[in-house]
Amino acid sequence: MRRRPGGRSARVQAAVFEATFQLLEEREYERLSMASIAERAGVHETSLYRRWKTKEQLVLDAVNHRVVQEVPVPDTGALRSDLIAVLQSLQLFLQSRVGQALFQTAGAxxxxxxLCALRQERWGQRRAQLQILFDRAIARGELSPQVDCQFLLEMLSGIMYMRLFVVNEPVDEMLPKRVVDLILAGQTNLIAN
Amino acid sequence: MRRRPGGRSARVQAAVFEATFQLLEEREYERLSMASIAERAGVHETSLYRRWKTKEQLVLDAVNHRVVQEVPVPDTGALRSDLIAVLQSLQLFLQSRVGQALFQTAGAxxxxxxLCALRQERWGQRRAQLQILFDRAIARGELSPQVDCQFLLEMLSGIMYMRLFVVNEPVDEMLPKRVVDLILAGQTNLIAN
Known part of the structure; x- marks a missing residue:
């Protein structure tokens, strides 16, 4: 028996993810329900629950799938501009309803x-994708091979979550540049001394 | 008519906050309810609701009150060790059930x-308390007076939230030192160039 990749199961998943994104654009995360997603996707609610036990799990799965598949990894020729591009995307994403929903799943x-293990695993996937920025920078001699890239990435991204969700202060378009300059200056200084 | 500070209203608040902390040590935020807090504090649920509309508002109020009143602002004689002490407390706090609950109110x-305005206001209070660390460092000549202290504070704290709640990776006791050293090295390097 032949099993096509992209068969029924993949079609259902694509329809469910698409319905989830559509609904998240229309309403807040609090008012999203498994029933509304099933209805929009044209599948039975029971088949939704067979695959995703809660809406948190479904949102986490859908968003991470989209990020890993669709958010490009920049290749601008220099680490600084690569990282600024990454933070600019992150900043835009976290201000969108979909990004807000992803954050809200973390608290819930x-x-x-x-689900914490799932989130950890999905972050690992994204981190692995972004590792190439650092590998290229090391190859170009812009960054020491001893650098802890995971730590740098978390230092770069943390303030976006902090400002948007913890202190509820606005972000501006200069923020990604300021963050990258501070972290790269710190890294250079630590290595030099 | 005399109105004593620390009168009935202050006693009720103290009892309610204490009940909230006790219950948060015993159970997760998800299983905390206004009814259980009222019962533990020995007040009517209706009088609870007169003052706090939701459990989110109450938790936010109780935790911020405790942080502002009780978490000391270090004075070790140097900016580096002051900031390390601040991050060590933050790291411990965010791993406690009370700290986790505060984070969960952000998503909810x-x-x-x-409530976002309330959180912003309370953060402003804490930031104003911590400003003295930076003022002392500027007076000692350790830090340029042009520094954006709010930005530095958010850069220092962001990774704690990121690691504990977003990527769900563990923290270790070296983290506060590493974070402070990277940020201060960056700051020094940016000013020097």
């Missing part, structure tokens, strides 16, 4: 180890 | 402007 699932 | 109230 903090005490659900299975 | 993202679309409630009134």
């Amino acid at each position: 699932t903090l005490h659900l180890p299975e | 109230t993202l679309h409630l402007p009134e």
Whole structure:
């Protein structure tokens, strides 16, 4: 028996993810329900629950799938401009309803180890994609091979979450540049001394 | 008519906050309810609701009150060790159930402007308390007076939220030192060039 990739299961997933994104554009995360997603996607609610136990899991899955598949990894020829491009996308994304929803799943699932593990795994995938920026920079001699790239990436991204969701202060278009300049200056200074 | 500071209203608030902290040590934020807080504090649920409309608002109020009143602002004689002490407290706090609950209110109230404004205001209070660290460092000649202290504080704190709640990776006792050294090295390098 032949099993086509992109068969029924993949079509259902694509329809469910698309319905989730559409609904997140229309309403807040709080008012999203499994029933409304099933209806929009044209599938039975029970088949939704077979695959995703909660809306948190579904949103986490849908958003990470989109980020890994669709958000390009920049290649501008220099680490500084690559990282600025990454932070500019992140800043835009976290201000969108979809990005807000992803953040909201973090609070809602903090005490659900299975979903924390899923989030950890998906972040690992994205981090692996972005590792190439650092590898290229090391190859170009812009960055020391001893650098802890995961740490740098978290130092670069943390303020976006902090400002948008924790202190609720606005961000502006200069922020990605300021963040990258501070972190790269720090890295250079630490290596030099 | 005499109105004593620390009268009935202050006693009720103290009892309610204490009940909130006790319950947060015993159970997760998800299972905290206004009814359980009222019962523990020995007040009527209706009088709770007169003052706090939701459990999010109450938790936000209780935790910020405790942080502003009780978490000391370090004075170790040098900016580096002051900031390390601040991040060590933050790291411990965010791993406690009370700190986790505070984070969870952020996701739960993202679309409630009134509570976002409250969070912004309370952060402003804490930031004003911590400003003295930077003022002392500027007076000692350790830091340029042109520095944007709010930006530095957010750059220092962001990774704690990022790591504990967004990527769900563990933190270790070296993290505060690493973060402070990277940011201060960056700041020095940017000013020097």
